[in-house]
Amino acid sequence: MNSYVVQTHHLSKNYGDYTALRQVSIRLKGGHIYGLIGQNGAGKTTLMRLLAGLAFPTEGSIELFGHSGKYPLQEERKRLGCMIEHPGFVPYMTAKQNLKLHRMMRGVPNEEIEDELLELVGLADTVRKKARDFSLGMKQRLGIAIALLGSPEVLILDEPINGLDPLGVIEIRNLLRQLCEERQMAILISSHNLPELYQTATNYIIIHKGEIKQTLTQEQLDERCKHHILIRCDQPEKLTSVLETELGTLNYKVMPDRTVKLYDCLDQLERVARAIHDKGIVVTKFNVEGETLENYFISCLGGEGDA
Amino acid sequence: MLNLIRADLFKLMKSQAVKVLIAISAASAMISAVMAYLIPLGKIDTRMTGIEFMFSDMNMTCILGAVIAGMIICGDFENKTIHNAISSGSRRYAIIISKAVALAVALMLLLLPYAIVTAAGLGTGDKFDVGSVGIGFLHVLTAESGNVMEIAEIGKLAAIMLTLIIVYIAQLSLCVPLAFFLKKPVFVVAIYYGFSILCAQLAGGSESSSVLSRIFSLTPYGNKHALMALETTAGDMARTIGISVIFIAFMLAVTFTAFRKSEIK
Numbered sequence: 001m002n003s004y005v006v007q008t009h010h011l012s013k014n015y016g017d018y019t020a021l022r023q024v025s026i027r028l029k030g031g032h033i034y035g036l037i038g039q040n041g042a043g044k045t046t047l048m049r050l051l052a053g054l055a056f057p058t059e060g061s062i063e064l065f066g067h068s069g070k071y072p073l074q075e076e077r078k079r080l081g082c083m084i085e086h087p088g089f090v091p092y093m094t095a096k097q098n099l100k101l102h103r104m105m106r107g108v109p110n111e112e113i114e115d116e117l118l119e120l121v122g123l124a125d126t127v128r129k130k131a132r133d134f135s136l137g138m139k140q141r142l143g144i145a146i147a148l149l150g151s152p153e154v155l156i157l158d159e160p161i162n163g164l165d166p167l168g169v170i171e172i173r174n175l176l177r178q179l180c181e182e183r184q185m186a187i188l189i190s191s192h193n194l195p196e197l198y199q200t201a202t203n204y205i206i207i208h209k210g211e212i213k214q215t216l217t218q219e220q221l222d223e224r225c226k227h228h229i230l231i232r233c234d235q236p237e238k239l240t241s242v243l244e245t246e247l248g249t250l251n252y253k254v255m256p257d258r259t260v261k262l263y264d265c266l267d268q269l270e271r272v273a274r275a276i277h278d279k280g281i282v283v284t285k286f287n288v289e290g291e292t293l294e295n296y297f298i299s300c301l302g303g304e305g306d307a
Numbered sequence: 308m309l310n311l312i313r314a315d316l317f318k319l320m321k322s323q324a325v326k327v328l329i330a331i332s333a334a335s336a337m338i339s340a341v342m343a344y345l346i347p348l349g350k351i352d353t354r355m356t357g358i359e360f361m362f363s364d365m366n367m368t369c370i371l372g373a374v375i376a377g378m379i380i381c382g383d384f385e386n387k388t389i390h391n392a393i394s395s396g397s398r399r400y401a402i403i404i405s406k407a408v409a410l411a412v413a414l415m416l417l418l419l420p421y422a423i424v425t426a427a428g429l430g431t432g433d434k435f436d437v438g439s440v441g442i443g444f445l446h447v448l449t450a451e452s453g454n455v456m457e458i459a460e461i462g463k464l465a466a467i468m469l470t471l472i473i474v475y476i477a478q479l480s481l482c483v484p485l486a487f488f489l490k491k492p493v494f495v496v497a498i499y500y501g502f503s504i505l506c507a508q509l510a511g512g513s514e515s516s517s518v519l520s521r522i523f524s525l526t527p528y529g530n531k532h533a534l535m536a537l538e539t540t541a542g543d544m545a546r547t548i549g550i551s552v553i554f555i556a557f558m559l560a561v562t563f564t565a566f567r568k569s570e571i572k
Contacts, residue, residue: 049570049571052390052393052394053393053394053396054390054393054394054570054571055570055571056568056570074396074397074398075396076396077393077394077395077396078395078396079396080394080395080396081395082391082394082395084390084394086387087387088386088387088388088390088391089386089387090318090321090386090388091386092321092322092323092324093318093321097321100317101314101317101318101388102314102391102395104310104313104314104317105310105311105314105388105391105392105395105397106310106395107310146391150395156394
């Protein structure tokens with residue numbers, strides 16, 4: 001048995017003529033938080049729904065904890081916690097009653113877990129308040145608490161920080177990190193809030209128009225988004241020659257728009273500028289820049305950013 | 308599956324709406340009994356039996372039962388309880404059965420006031436009569452009130468009332484596939500109520516058609532199954548229960564056939 005808790009093999013999902021997912025293969029390991037990034041309609045929720053068993057793939061297969069097939073998957077889903085699209089709860093019940101209901105459904109005997117989870121997600125003081133009267137953030141917290149019932153080994157959360165206040169965002173981020181580290185949980189999380197996702201995830205899956213564009217670790221992302229000197233000039237070919245001969249570096253990249261990204265000499269700006277100027281190159285832009293996850297994501301989709 | 312049933316019953320007990328529906332049922336049972344008492348005394352015009360039917364167990368069960376089915380099943384699609392059950396590994400057949408059990412329990416609670424009122428009415432020894440609109444519990448009250456009963460007859464009446472409850476549950480089991488397919492309570496109530504009116508009309512006319520009569524006798528919608536009294540034989544009761552149980556099983560099988568591969572939006 002391999003160490004991947006979730007694997008998909010060439011997963012496709014069609015709705016009539018529309019292809020929501022195309023040949024998606026991903027692998028998730030315990031102890032990692034996977035940020036699923038994509039535009040609206042990219043296929044994030046479809047992928048999550050397939051993993052949760054709410055929809056069926058047109059092609060391909062899913063493997064949970066090394067098991068595949070209809071009945072083994074149903075059995076292994078007992079080890080999953082999900083909150084997909086918006087949190088599900090019974091509106092006329094309190095948070096605790098909702099947790100009790102879902103605890104009973106899952107057959108979890110430990111009643112104390114209800115109070116523990118309410119404490120964990122910050123809903124311990126909502127004793128008599130019905131869930132229908134909760135704010136959006138409180139509903140999200142309740143949804144996360146329900147997903148955490150039964151100590152799942154894989155957590156699937158679709159936009160979990162929607163509606164949360166800044167403090168709530170930090171609390172949920174810390175909670176997810178804690179769960180990931182202490183319980184070695186695999187967490188698949190989608191969010192449009194990329195700066196926040198950058199602070200939470202350890203791995204990224206970029207999905208666009210139903211296809212996986214890239215999967216990368218935090219280190220790989222940092223490497224690709226690392227700071228550089230962006231140089232725009234009238235003779236890029238001559239500039240690269242100067243960089244190699246005068247500055248002795250090959251650590252640069254010529255971008256499609258003919259700008260040059262120099263990843264070396266960030267602390268020697270004057271030396272770089274002088275070397276370029278001395279060779280008679282006219283510079284129209286000379287900036288120290290660093291890409292954000294947002295820019296990187298846009299560049300992956302073939303937008304204006306560069307990657 | 309037992310976990311799901313326990314959870315559904317817990318949810319049912321916490322529902323204020325279900326309590327209100329049971330209160331409406333209790334009030335309707337009282338009103339129908341009072342009217343059935345006043346009609347033979349001549350204090351209410353016999354033409355009022357149309358209004359009497361409005362409060363009858365047959366009519367109220369059609370409306371309130373379909374509403375409860377909508378709440379229990381469609382409500383769980385809306386609040387994503389069914390989504391959570393599936394994503395946490397519950398089998399789809401177990402979900403269907405747990406909803407059916409919760410619906411059956413809710414219907415029993417809904418019919419309990421009529422059973423109590425009927426038993427109380429028969430216990431007074433007074434005459435109750437609603438004329439031709441008496442079906443189900445009201446028929447028992449009309450047919451057997453004013454008579455002194457022996458212990459064995461009381462036992463048989465209890466069995467009849469239990470059989471009637473099973474018949475009603477079987478009739479309402481049609482709401483299970485409706486609710487799983489349509490997912491909107493308003494459609495479930497409208498379609499089921501329309502269907503029950505259609506059945507009542509057809510069953511009324513089935514006396515002139517042996518084919519129609521035969522078809523209805525094989526479903527819980529046949530008049531014969533809802534018109535039971537002390538004269539009904541044990542064999543007839545057993546047949547009615549058998550037909551009802553088979554009908555329920557058929558409805559659950561239909562639901563499973565469609566739901567097992569359906570996508571949950």
